[in-house]
Amino acid sequence: MAFLIKRPNKTPLGLYIHVPFCRSKCQYCDFYSLATKDDSLIDGYLDAVCDHIKEAGELAPGYKVDTIFFGGGTPSFFGAEGIAVILTTIRRNFDVDDGAEITVECNPDSVSDRLLRRLRAEGVNRLSLGIQSDDDEMLKKLGRPHTYSQAVMAYQRMRKAGFRNISVDLMYGLPGQDIQDWAETLDNVLRLNPEHVSCYALKVEEGTPFAELKDVLNLPDDDTQAEMYLTAVDTLKGRGFRQYEISNFCRKGLTSRHNLKYWTGGEYLGFGPGASSDFAGKRYSLKRDLQAYISGIRDGGDIIEDLQEIPNRERAGEYLMLRLRTSQGIEAREYEKMYLLPFAPLEEVMEKRRRLYHATQTDTGRWVLTPKGFLVSNDIISDLLLAQDGSEPLKKL
């Protein structure tokens, strides 16, 4: 009598595969990737990732993989063959849910019909296309190896190949950009009718080519960037998108389930150099060095950069920092139950923010930030962390 056999409740798990290869490096990018398609490197990478997945699979018997995300780098540039090999390895070594969300990041210059067909065949059901801008001059400035019309063509190919969950990435706060430019970018791109949009403010990261040029880039000031952000929020809302995270918008409930794991305390394992994991109570990232990754996996050397067991209070801080990025927000009872810390000091901070129209409380009592609040979320979160700092653990619930 099969219904009497109690199925073990498996914990959901996300897998992130970092593909560190690109056609060229963009001027602003600080993710770990190499501008190369050196066969021996790619083979070495593929072997290492697959071996790594096999090792990890043995450690996660109680888990069910419900999201897989190929990020980078440029997975589409890496090619469908490699992705297929990795997916096969994952399926052999992990329990992958039938309805798992499987995302592959693509750049317009490496999207072919053949690639898309193969990805579909391998069960990939979500694509994320890096469009960034609709202005070819701007794309050039950013060091993107494609034009806007290439991006539009890539998008149409994806649709034609049958993908029904496509996300596009856009950037604002770009050199010389004004609000009008940004509004037009949104208009143009939304005409494509994507299910999901991510809008990121350009941040000049140390060590990138843009960092050197910062003073001559003519970047919009903070106030203009804030306007751009609010423009995006309004526009997307007007087109039926729901904002479910600071920078992420979706239609028909098609959130990025994988990315939501990052923001809601879900567990995930990362593979490939530079990938991060949060698994079994520990956070760690892998060294940002492909050779070290390959030889580390082969010879059993150390590939972990920085491993931390996160104490309770810090987890509680993460809850505040990450949940407030999302439309789920935070809630007193949930917080107290999870961390045995009092919510009262935090409530006080949120009340103050409510008066500034930075936060609202839903019918169910959850505190969520408004778009205006999202814009100053660091300020709010650091206030919360400060309020949390002095609090005594609860004696009882």
Next chain:
Amino acid sequence: MTDLSHIRNFSIVAHIDHGKSTLADRLLEECHAVDQRIRAEQLLDSMELERERGITIKASAATLHYTAGDGEDYVLNLIDTPGHVDFNYEVSRSLAACEGAVLVVDASQGVEAQTLANTYLAIDANLEVLPVINKIDLPSARPAEVKAEIEDIIGIPAEDAPEISAKNGINIRAVLERIVADIPAPQGDRNAPLQALIFDSQYDSYRGVIVYTRIKEGMIRAGMDIQMMATGAVYKVVEVGTMGAGTLTPAEALGAGEVGYITASIKTVADTKVGDTITGLDNPAPEPLPGYRAVQPMVFSGVYPADGAKYQDLREALEKLKLNDASMSYEMESSIALGFGFRCGFLGLLHMEIIQERLEREYNLDLITTAPNVVYRVTKTNGEVMMVYTPLDYPDPMEIQLAEEPYAKVNIIAPQEYVGNIMELCQNRRGEFKDMVYLDATRVELHYEMPLNEIIYDFFDALKSRTRGYGSLDYELIGYRPSRLVKLDILLNGEIVDALSFILFADNAYPRARKICEKLKENIPRAQFEIPVQAAIGGKIIARETIKALRKDVLAKCYGGDITRKKKLLEKQKEGKKRMRTFGTVSVPSEAFMAVLKLDED
């Protein structure tokens, strides 16, 4: 006990960076006073800060045993002196413990302001001055010219001055031979009543204060009852002895002419004032040695813990520092803006910086320091005369009949091509030109009288930058003069932040007020609302800036699961908030206070 004829007591004087401490180290090594293994960078400058800043802050002494060319064994007592104008009195007391001074002059730089100032101090103390030309191995060395300079400018013979390189150990014995030959042996009667000059003291947590002393008359030995003649304090001597580099060697007794240390279970250096005379309780000297004066702090500043809860820690740290530094003063003060803290007095700005750095480093404190000020003298309309140590106490303008500020005599030496720059600088600082003397064909000495207030901020740095580092400075207080003073208040969001108020010359108020408002605008983070920053004199606003409301502070991309880095950023932001002081509704980070202090640097 060494016979008087075989003792030489000397110190080394020099302009900063001319190689005084390096020479001291070489002399110690030459006389095997140093274990090579424990050789630190510079042996006598034992404070970490001293080594970093390359200057001697406290005096220190060492006894050397030297077998001279004549085959006789000599005891040479080297008394190191502080090397900065802030510590001139300490220098004078160290010199009073000697019969001679080795004057180190850089072979390429030649005579500088402090070369002169220190030599005059030595000559005033009746010391035999022994010039030594250092750094002769430098390509730019010009020993013959420098010797001529010494003879022309200082007026002492320098023809036979040893030419040495302390750094490379060249000709060090020549210096030792000259010390034995030219510096007079000390005089004194070991049977006379005790007169011992305190030239320095140090607090040691095991033994209490270690007093460094030069015995002028009589003898001192363990078990003896002694009295400090200025403070009247009485102690029983626990131990006497002589100093090596970093070591103390107990001796049975110290007699006239000798230099050494004593311990007597003394709890604080405030009881062992530099310049005071120690005498015996049983057979006291009829009068103290000449030259003692109580050291007065000249510059005052409010010192507050950045985190208000650390007030007790700051108090304890100051208490401990005071044990070792009698020239610093502190008194409790409370500010509406900063809460409880201390008004601290310092000999000068360098002294102030040193104390602050020590508090922050050795006691791990985060401090907020208010703008330093001098002591003003105010005669009120009711005839009462008050000394104003803090802007908090400055009376209402209506109550002031006469306000006065301290003036100093300033001597500046620089190459003549910078005279224009220097005059412009001094004029900007309200200097009154007195005269200008050509020291030689290329260098001049300028004399000014200038408000002390204009000197303490950054005058020395400004002088250095306007003379490409060649200008040197020396100043001494000459008294109070009437002045047009105002108190400038800073308002944040309409409320006066008392800790930012300060007193200044009326004509400087407008430009300074504008600069302060600009600096505060740069350094106060945007808040949820607009913040006006205003400067006012007696309620009248004279400058204004506006800090716009915060619009954007967000990590747009939190992606790929790399949360650790973002977390660190937020953690840092949180810590920053901890260190902010809230005034009314405005949060001000301690950096903003620092920025106001450093107003003149750009």
